[in-house]
Amino acid sequence: MTDMTYTIALMGNPNTGKSTLFNVLTGLRQHTGNWPGKTVTHAEGECRHRGTLYRIVDLPGTYSLYSNSADEEVARDFLLFQRPDVTVVVVDATALERNLNLALQVLEMTNRVIVAINLMDEAKKKGIHINTKKLAAKLGVPVVPISARNREGIDALLDTVDAMAHGRINTNPLSIRYSPEIERGIAKLLPFVKEVMGDTYPARWIALRLLDGDTSLLQALKQPPQPLIKEGNAYACCGSIKSI
């Protein structure tokens, strides 16, 4: 294979074991302490699997991507501006209801998503059974059960990442339908968003944020975001969106 490197983002609620998974994948032993805002910006490492090199990015834990805090902005901007090849949403098997909120928000931004259900050992202890096939069918993206701290399911996860990065998996992410009023607003805005932004950004998502009056997103789109990584070439896209 070529020496192509793919970028994999780890996203998820706080305390779902993202950093544990990150350390298992990268072989690093970074701080796995547990306090609010532990992963302040993001941690980066590398992982090789079946001859392909992956850059793994551990994003801050968030409940949402609607920029109520610096952590959420870091996570959102990374998805938006760095456009990882695969985003792994790490969810807590014992609190799926809470965690799927973020997963759905990520699915609105990108279709290259894998949902990793972590803490499967914990769920088993609590007698929670998760039908991953059904969940995958509903979400329209692969769902992989893992237990990062016991290193279970890691190979299956990496195989799925591998297949998605190389374009062997087609996804059909669940798209939330909003009220007719909001859908009409989206339909009206979509052509303009596409005209100004091209195909660089998820147009429906941007239209939704505009309807939301999300000023922090507009700020981020107007100004080049803080260079998180790859300073040289990552922000070549910023010239075309000044007019918004």
Place this chain on the structure above:
Amino acid sequence: MAQGKRCRLSDMKPGDQFLIEKVDVPDPMLKRRLLDLGFVPGGEVEVGQRSPLGDPTAYRICGTTIALRKEESDYIYGEKIHHD
């Protein structure tokens, strides 16, 4: 039967169980935030410890403990529930 009993989450005492009926916040950003944290209609909240100064209070919702200030929990309406 609960119509008459509707109260605010901020009125609850540590140990109380609360069923959310409505999240009625004037500030849309705060509303979004509360919903994202799991404070959604139909959700059950367990009231945890109150800080020594009386504010904020810890709430257990959807398997996570979240601390809210009074000015936030004031906007969450519902009723006290009893598990017998």
